[in-house]
Amino acid sequence: MIFKARINAWRAGLQRILEGSPRRKYSIITGLTLLLPLGLMLWTESLQRGSLTNAFGWMLKNATISMFNYGIYLSVFVLIYALVGRFVFAAGLSALLLALAALTSYFKSSLIGEPFFPWDLMLRKEGLNIFSYISSFSTAFKLLVILLCIACIFLLRIVVPKLSLPLLARLGLGLLSIYVLYAASVQSPWAGKLAKELGYKETVWNQNKNYTDNGLAAAFVMNVKHTIIERPEGYSKEELARIAESIVAIQQASAQSANDGQDNSAAGSEAAVKPNVIFIMNEAFWDPTLLPNVSFSEDPIPTVRGLQQQFTSGYLLSPQFGGGTSNVEFEVLTGLSMSLLPQGAVPYQQHVGDSLPTLASYFEDQGYYSMGIHPYDGWFWSRNRVYKSFGFERFKSKTGFDNPQFKGAYISDEEVTKSIIEEVSASDRPMFIYAVTMQNHGPYSKPRYQEHEVQVSGELTEDAAQILQTYTQGVRDADKALGDLIAHFEQSGEPTVIIFYGDHLPMLGEEYSVYLQGGLISSSSAWDWSLEEWQRMRSIPFVTWSNIPMEKQSYPALSYAFLGSVILDELHMDKPAQFALGSKLAKQLPAMTGPLYVDAQSQLYAKVPEHSKSLVDDYRKLQYDLMFGKRYLADYVDGAFIHKTPQEGYTLE
Structure with a gap:
């Protein structure tokens, strides 16, 4: 009962802070929205690279391309936030989806030397076949820890208020996020130029290097264009x-x-x-x-x-x-x-x-x-x-x-x-x-x-x-x-x-x-x-x-x-x-x-x-x-x- 009372007190206190001033509320939402994708990037790259140290090392060594990845994580989170309307739930769902992508890429690279591609999403049942290779105790324990971390994020909704946005703001932010992700995926002129200026160097024939150098989010999104088969030059x-x-x-x-x-x-x-x-x-x-x-x-x-x-x-x-x-x-x-x-x-x-x-x-x-x-x-x-x-x-x-x-x-x-x-x-x-x-x-x-x-x-x-x-x-x-x-x-x-x-x-x-x-x-x-x-x-x-x-x-x-x-x-x-x-x-x-x-x-x-x-x-x-x-x-x-x-x-x- 004491524990429940403390949770209710914390939640009431946070609610008073948010209700005290709309400007304060939206400043907090903006700050958390800008901060969370950084954590999602660190989380995803740690899973993809096998350790937190490797993820930190890559981010410090590749600061500019990390910014490009950050923009993708921000767009993904904002899109999910716009769809579900609740900050904590959007954070947990984002962490879950990105963890699945990162783990798939990690195990796929370890086992057959290829990372997670956009077209892997079309494999449906075949994708489940990978679990027969990752059934060791150490791997199962790692997966359990990851799931517990995600569960803890979802449980924060007990303490943290809804942090919701007006419907019109959600619609605008959602459409903006879709546009950014689409532009990066098909590599529209401005997105391609920005990626190049930030240090994105695509290595199509060496996708492991592509993902290692450029980061999971950037490499995955920029690979989407390869699902579109281009007409060979001179085809007639x-x-x-x-x-x-x-x-x-x-x-x-x-x-x-x-x-x-x-x-x-x-x-x-x-x-x-x-x-x-x-x-x-x-x-x-x-x-x-x-x-x-x-x-x-x-x-x-x-x-x-x-x-x-x-x-x-x-x-x-x-x-x-x-x-x-x-x-x-x-x-x-x-x-x-x-x-x-x-x-x-x-x-x-x-x-x-x-x-x-x-x-x-x-x-x-x-x-x-x-x-x-x-x-x-x-x-x-x-x-x-x-x-x-x-x-x-x-x-x-x-x-x-x-x-x-x-x-x-x-x-x-x-x-x-x-x-x-x-x-x-x-x-x-x-x-x-x-x-x-x-x-x-x-x-x-x-x-x-x-x-x-x-x-x-x-x-x-x-x-x-x-x-x-x-x-x-x-x-x-x-x-x-x-x-x-x-x-x-x-x-x-x-x-x-x-x-x-x-x-x-x-x-x-x-x-x-x-x-x-x-x-x-x-x-x-x-x-x-x-x-x-x-x-x-x-x-x-x-x-x-x-x-x-x-x-x-x-x-x-x-x-x-x-x-x-x-x-x-x-x-x-x-x-x-x-x-x-x-x-x-x-x-x-x-x-x-x-x-x-x-x-x-x-x-x-x-x-x-x-x-x-x-x-x-x-x-x-x-x-x-x-x-x-x-x-x-x-x-x-x-x-x-x-x-x-x-x-x-x-x-x-």
Whole structure:
């Protein structure tokens, strides 16, 4: 009772002060409104950078850009204040929303090397998947402390009066805040000039540095403009007509070469045979024996190792690390490149509309039954919608598996192999299958297997060794599942081509701990890596197998976007528009992704080399035309393919 009486007394005293003079009241509100965003900035940057010391250090070292961030925090708070009408409630809500943004950015940077982007807001359920990685006791305790701090802010409303503003003032301040945030987001002339004068230096290709140097609020808001895809300079119907001419020339030369190859080979008599074409993108598949400081009791991937010696194989340069599987699918299936989209973009969520020409729709045109298989939830990355847009006839997701075997939290790779065999056996048409596995999805911090066929040893901490041990067993299971699939088609003799690869390197501990201890990289900061280290951390082995005659090729570095062209060439099939132009570009610049480009002589570059800029510009215009433009290309080449609509009988399991 005494405590309650004191609270009431304090509240009454504050109320008398505020009611004594309107000028005094609004002076107090103004002062608190100007002071609070400073606290919000310190609060947010502390969470984003991992400590209060780091936040203070950044603010003192970057005083002018801190002012720019302060203006954004002020606008955010004033907007929320204008909407809710109560100062304390607006302060608590602001602290909560900003804490969520800062923590998301902190964990995302620690785990996969990317901060929190505006387009991450479109991920919906996928964003919840991060919580499986941050469930440690120390992290849970930190989150609890943060929530308690926010709760304390809300509880201040017991003591502090409403501090409300007149409706007209709230409306004016709210509109002003929206204007300021909009101007900063789209970088209107005055906002862009002000940001530059205050020291904002955008580093689009290095977003970690962008956020570290410029602050979370400024970097996040200024990134909004990247969600708006700008028309490439020179994009026009006439330009696409010119590009179409070059595509037709490529297609004609390719067709002649394919005919010559068939006429001069034993395969000529089998030219009419349409083999099953099976792409298997194995979750986080990589070769752990590439860690120089680690030893293995036996080779964990003997099947893959054998295929590397006998069939077309090489290394794919992934646009992702540790996550973002759908972006790799996007490159393979569409023949388009993530390097021409903003860093952090997710086309499946942002840019895939009602239809987009892909390998799935192309093979369907060739008489194939096109099917996607993924033993996880169909909504993840919006595959249930996107696969329809891509021209698949059927998508079998987690619910399509009948009483499957699980290994850990996910359906096993062996079950995917069984599913592929069942689907091919049941089909009266040759099949194009795009299968994405799930068993070896992270995190790997907790043991998930009772036995480990391959033992790991080396210069690793106990935690790192356990993570790598768990991951390696998953790789071993993936290799065995591939071997079982090959054995089936060897025995059945049904003409089949298999393409097997991973989507990205696995996330092995925070701050690349296993890679650092294993000797693959020299720093826990990705932006300190050399170009050679970038290549190591983005290179994924791929192998092929077939029971029809195919020429063996080797690819030291290849973009996923160009993999479809390679396979179509191997099959002596015509290449549709984007795959044809991609094949030409691949001869000059076989691998391209945001931080790294590799040319035909295996030279490494941090940006597009001069000798390939013209062709990359053409490729960019084609990609824009298909994804965002008028599809002028269809007027000159592959019109039916480009304008093909989704299958009417599309089936989702």
